[in-house]
Amino acid sequence: MDPKIYYFLHVFSIILLTGLTFAIAANPQKHKKKIMAIVTGILALIAFVGGFGLMAKLHNNNFGQGWVIVKILAWLFVSGLGGMAYKKSKSFIQAGLVVSVGIAVFMVYFRPF
16 A cells, blocks of 8 residues: 555544544543544554554564654553543643654654664
8 A cells, every 4th residue: 555545544543533632631521431432442543553554664664663662652642541531630631642742743753763
């Protein structure tokens, strides 16, 4: 498959996942918890498939680089924030989301290690 398709899937699902997590943190409605968990889980899965597809196509499956590991951990944390929004404070979720997304974007563009 063309790397542009993986790139589109990765970035588009991350944008939706981040926006949906902010929406959940802003107004965590208990009656929508199950559907939100399903949607954020599917978006996280699409983001990981797109990211791993890009790594396979562009970097010859070299997942041992430090920036890749940090980025995977940051997105795992973002994936879990949607579920945490029903238990943790709004400010914790939003701050964690901003920091995690910032770290992930920094890692992919600067690749410090």
